[in-house]
Amino acid sequence: MALSGIVFAVTLLTVQVALFSGFSNSTTLPIAESSADVWVAAPEMLYFEGTLPLEYGTVAKIRAVPGVARAEALSLGIARWRSPHDELALGRIIGFDPGGKLFNPGNAAGATLKLLRRPYAFAVDATQLHILDLQRVGQSGVIGTLPAHLAYVTRGTQPIVSATFFYTSLETANAYTPSALSFFSPPGSAPPPLESTDPIMYVMVQAKNPAASAQLAAAIQHSIPHVRAMTRAEMLATTRDYWVKRTGIGFILSLIALMGAIVGVAVVGQILYTSINEHFHEYGTLKAIGVNDGYLYGVVALQASCMAVIGYVPSLAFTFAIRGIAAERGVDILITPGGALLVLAAALLICISAGMVAMQRVVRADPALVFRA
Amino acid sequence: MLDKLAIAAHDLRMTYDGARPVHALKDVMLDIRQGEMLLVMGPSGSGKSTLLSIIGGLLTPTGGSVSVSGTEITHLGRKALGRFRLQNFGYVFQTFNLFSSMTGAENVELAFDIRGVRGRKARTAVRDLLSQFGLNEQADRLARDLSGGEKQRVAIARALAGNPCAILADEPTSQLDAENGAIVTDILSELARKRGTTVVIAAHDDRIQKVADRVVRLDDGRL
Structure with a gap:
């Protein structure tokens, strides 16, 4: 007893x-999905989803900073999802380069990841399928006014605190963003490549010397005006602390x-x-x-x-x-x-x-x- | 051996406070010799247990003094008194007070452990003691599974673990049948005669009266 x-x-x-x-x-899952050593965001960044946009052109500027081995963009937007049965749900669009090396939600195999290169293809976590009224890969719905096709399903990639994450390519994510001109594109046309003034939220950076990430972050912040560069550990701590301490x-x-x-x-x-x-x-x-x-x-x-x-x-x-x-x-x-x-x-x-x-x-x-x- | 004074109680008084104060002991004078088997008799409520508690260092009297082997114990502090009890007294209780979920041997071993004797030395001593009281076969049985007589013999073995100068026993046979009562009485008697241990017993038992060296009677707190 x-x-x-x-x-x-x-x-x-x-x-x-x-x-x-x-x-x-769970609050830091998207950051953990990335192998980036340094994250670059707007100076006002509060936590992963709470930040202001940067221009896509910032990626090229960061690539020019000494010590940077690779730099890739990550975008964040809001999605209004309508299922095949007209069920509505709100979500977050996460755009990244499926051909890149710094972000791979669910650690998908190369061939699977490449499915996101197709226009309007997306991946979601398996726990979100019932929220989106989806049963299997291949089904389609609508985000905004554009089509959205479920290319594959991930596991362990959905933070419990967030609305459904739609993982897609940067181009598709940009097209889904209401401010983009592509919002008005006729259905069926592929989303255009990003221009240097298009909005992204983060630049993920791989350092030539990962042990010197802090120095690289400082160098990026010094070289590029109006950005905040954080090591991976700082980015994780900032987001985790926001959710644990401030909410x-x-x-x-x-x-x-x-x-x-x-x-x-x-x-x-x-x-x-x-x-x-x-x-x-x-x-x-x-x-x-x-x-x-x-x-x-x-x-x-x-x-x-x-x-x-x-x-x-x-x-x-x-x-x-x-x-x-x-x-x-x-x-x-x-x-x-x-x-x-x-x-x-x-x-x-x-x-x-x-x-x-x-x-x-x-x-x-x-x-x-x-x-x- | 009986010439040497083991316990000397002088002018002992004990009053329990309350709405009506109870005078449990009144000017008790008592000398007990080493190796003596003393039986304290008296009706229920006469102060037998109080007397046993005071000369055993468990209770501080309201007045008077107690000396044990020349040490005045009534003025010792709580910790010092605890150490003194550990080194000088063994107690045998009416209700045995064994740890029921431990075996007989473990109960005795605990008494050695308390005194810092551990390991093989303690286990050997435990077996020796239990063997003396015919408890070889019962040593590894849980205390709760032992008969009353066996429990009391284990309790006596436990009381002897520190090789005390005095054993204080409160109604040690009252819970036992005639046969076991006689066995326990004999053991206590032999402790006094063969080992020279002072044995003070509070009881009503006639069998103890027959083997005791001396019998004193308490009546309403007076000897």
């Missing part, structure tokens, strides 16, 4: 921490994880308190014999640690087991080695501190009570 309660409490904590980790990881979602998930810990403390504390009370006379006997408080605390700490570890193993197994179910619904439950160690440390801390509190009654007890049976 005690053990099942502890398993429940630790599982609650493990799932909450894994959900928080998954959420935190209600991050706050709510942090709060839920904290609540998990508080409930865990309450449940484990109650269990250990009951357990110690049940053995009160036995602990009282040890006290009467003359053991010091440190020994009593040591006994309880050992008992609590064993309970924490025994409760931790099934909780971890349960969390792994529900990962697949959650992933099908687009929810990432992420258990990193660090997260697993954190939960173990928290479980130990919760159990030991609850045991110490519960032990107070024994420590304060009158040792003569054992003669008053």
Whole structure:
């Protein structure tokens, strides 16, 4: 009974921490999809989706900066999707160069990736198909007023916090953008190549020396006016911090994880308190014999640690087991080695501190009570 | 051996505070010799357990003093008193007070562990003690599965783990049948006679009265 309660409490904590980790990881998925060492954005950039456009011509300028091995554009736009059955959905268009090397959502094979070179072809994450009212590759809908054909399906590329990401070529993305002239293009015509003044959101940069990414970012920022150049780590941290620290979602998930810990403390504390009370006379006997408080605390700490570890193993197994179910619904439950160690440390801390509190009654007890049976 | 003073209680008074204060002990004077088996008798509520608790260093009296092997224990601090109990006393309880989820051997081993004796040395000592009380076969059984007599013998073995100068036993046979009561009485008697351990027992049991070196009677807190 005690053990099942502890398993429940630790599982609650493990799932909450894994959900928080998954959420935190999910917010940066598009950045993680890229192998770029440096990201260049507008100076006002707040997080991945919250930024202002650059001109496509910026890509060529960055290629000229010493130390740059490769530079590719990434565009972001808003999509109004209409399904084959006239179902509406809102999404984000992510345009990139399918022939490039710095962005490959879902790590698709070369041949698959090339499918996006076709006009109006796109890829989406498998978790988004039902939102878009799509069942299989090859189906088509409409974005804005232009056709949109599902070329392939990706996995693990959709942030939980974002509207559906439509991955497509830069040209198609530009055509879907309402401000582009191609918006008025007649259906059936291929989208035109980008011009230097067309809007993009990011320039992804591969450094000749990846170890010197920070120096390259500084050099780009120095050479190109009105841009913000960040290393990959800075870009990840900026976006993750925005979602975790500045939005209600991050706050709510942090709060839920904290609540998990508080409930865990309450449940484990109650269990250990009951357990110690049940053995009160036995602990009282040890006290009467003359053991010091440190020994009593040591006994309880050992008992609590064993309970924490025994409760931790099934909780971890349960969390792994529900990962697949959650992933099908687009929810990432992420258990990193660090997260697993954190939960173990928290479980130990919760159990030991609850045991110490519960032990107070024994420590304060009158040792003569054992003669008053 | 009986010439040497083991425990000396002088002018002991104990009052339990409350709406109506209870005077559990009134000016009790008691000298107990080393190796003596002393039986404290008296009706329920007469102060037997209180006397045992005070001379065993579990309770501080309201007045008077207790010396054990020449050490005045009534003025020792909580930690010092705990250490003193650990080194000088063994306790045997009416309800055995064993850890029910541990085996008989583990219960005794715990008493060694508390005193810093561990490993093979502790296990050998445990087997020796249990063997002395005819508990070889019961050593590895859980305490909760032992009979009352077996539990009390394990409890006595545990009490002897620190080789104490005195064993304090509160109604050690009251939960036992006649046969086991007699076995436990014999063991306690032998502890006094063969090992020279001072044995102080609070009980009503006539069998103990027959083997005790001395019997004192408490009545309404007075000896």
